[in-house]
Amino acid sequence: MTRFLLLLLLGFFVVGSGSRAEASDPIVIRFSHVVSEQAPKGVGALRFKELAEARLPGRVQVEVYPSSRKFTDEEVVPALLFGDVELAAPSMVILRGYAPALQVYELPFLFKDVAHIRRFQAGPTGQMLLNSMLPRGIRGLGYWDGGMRVLSANKPLHSPADASGLMFRTESSQIFQRAYDRIGVVTLPLPFRLLADAIRDGLVDGQENSWPNIYTRGIHKLHRYYTPLHHTFLGYMVIANDDFWTRLPADVRPVLEEILAEVTREVNELARQEAETLAQKAASEAEIEVLPLNENELAEWRSAFTPVWREFEPVIGADVIEAAVAAEGAAR
Numbered sequence: 001m002t003r004f005l006l007l008l009l010l011g012f013f014v015v016g017s018g019s020r021a022e023a024s025d026p027i028v029i030r031f032s033h034v035v036s037e038q039a040p041k042g043v044g045a046l047r048f049k050e051l052a053e054a055r056l057p058g059r060v061q062v063e064v065y066p067s068s069r070k071f072t073d074e075e076v077v078p079a080l081l082f083g084d085v086e087l088a089a090p091s092m093v094i095l096r097g098y099a100p101a102l103q104v105y106e107l108p109f110l111f112k113d114v115a116h117i118r119r120f121q122a123g124p125t126g127q128m129l130l131n132s133m134l135p136r137g138i139r140g141l142g143y144w145d146g147g148m149r150v151l152s153a154n155k156p157l158h159s160p161a162d163a164s165g166l167m168f169r170t171e172s173s174q175i176f177q178r179a180y181d182r183i184g185v186v187t188l189p190l191p192f193r194l195l196a197d198a199i200r201d202g203l204v205d206g207q208e209n210s211w212p213n214i215y216t217r218g219i220h221k222l223h224r225y226y227t228p229l230h231h232t233f234l235g236y237m238v239i240a241n242d243d244f245w246t247r248l249p250a251d252v253r254p255v256l257e258e259i260l261a262e263v264t265r266e267v268n269e270l271a272r273q274e275a276e277t278l279a280q281k282a283a284s285e286a287e288i289e290v291l292p293l294n295e296n297e298l299a300e301w302r303s304a305f306t307p308v309w310r311e312f313e314p315v316i317g318a319d320v321i322e323a324a325v326a327a328e329g330a331a332r
Helices: 003-024 040-055 073-081 092-097 100-106 114-122 124-130 174-181 192-200 211-216 242-246 253-285 295-305 308-316 318-326
Strands: 027-032 060-065 138-148 150-153 167-170 186-189 206-209 225-227 233-241
Touching: 027 040, 040 060, 040 138, 040 253, 073 092, 073 138, 073 233, 092 100, 092 233, 100 124, 100 174, 100 233, 100 308, 100 318, 114 124, 114 138, 114 233, 114 253, 124 138, 124 318, 138 211, 138 242, 138 253, 150 211, 167 174, 167 192, 174 186, 174 308, 192 206, 206 211, 211 253, 233 242, 308 318
Parallel strands: 027 060, 167 186, 167 206
Antiparallel strands: 138 233, 150 206, 150 225
16 A cells, blocks of 8 residues: 555544544533622523533533623623624623614513513513514523512612712613613713622612522622612523524523523523522621612603603614513502
8 A cells, every 4th residue: 555545544534533422412502691690690590501511411501601700791682692602691681783683672661570471471472572582693581570669778768858969770672771760860871790890899879689699799898778669570582592402402401491491481480589588698697678669769760761762762662661561550
């Protein structure tokens, strides 16, 4: 055998062996999120990893990156589109640039409670919104609850007038900004990972978030007063790069979808439980006061915030807002 043929055969075996090795390598799914591993979303990401690797042994490997270790919510969608991660669960506020109608979830006092939101999400409009980013290459796989938002500061906030002149950290939302503008509050959009330091450094006076995020980030040790305004819902959407997801093997994708449906139920039940218990747990660890609002106080906040519905109706779509109202009979 000539030396040329020998080298050619060796090259064939090397290439052939490499192809077989690559074919047997597990599918790596990188899952990035911004909350702690103890928050419901963090628990859900780890549960997805556990079930995926148990039910698809050797076929799937899940790498979870919590607490913005890989990307912030603001960074993760472009990263997903560029293939730097395969799964994420950002706040739906972040997704408005890819589907403006998703801003329906930001409208203050539109949703009465989480049960109202679930009915809307399960209906045709909610499912349409889940799939609304497919033309942009983003596949919505499920809605994860974070809880209704609570206000906190180092002064009692019973009425909008109490908040006037303060600076609040919020998510980067035009709706939130306009609502707070109406009551004289300056908003500072910051990544969630920077919130605790912003409070310690006096950069912000107040913030709004759900109890799971407040507790797991230690915000309850930084602010004294908490107003359960429940004006907006902190919701997440589990998303995937659509090209990656549709190219998954036919015996893998249905299993992962089944796991995600199972984990979604677990995350949402955990979020419901923690919304009920973490306020008491926070109070047992720090000197905080929770300030329930009476009907007159709540009416003041509604009157101040709800005019933004009309302002953003052309962007969101009147039909989307009407479907949300119809899900529970909320009044404009």
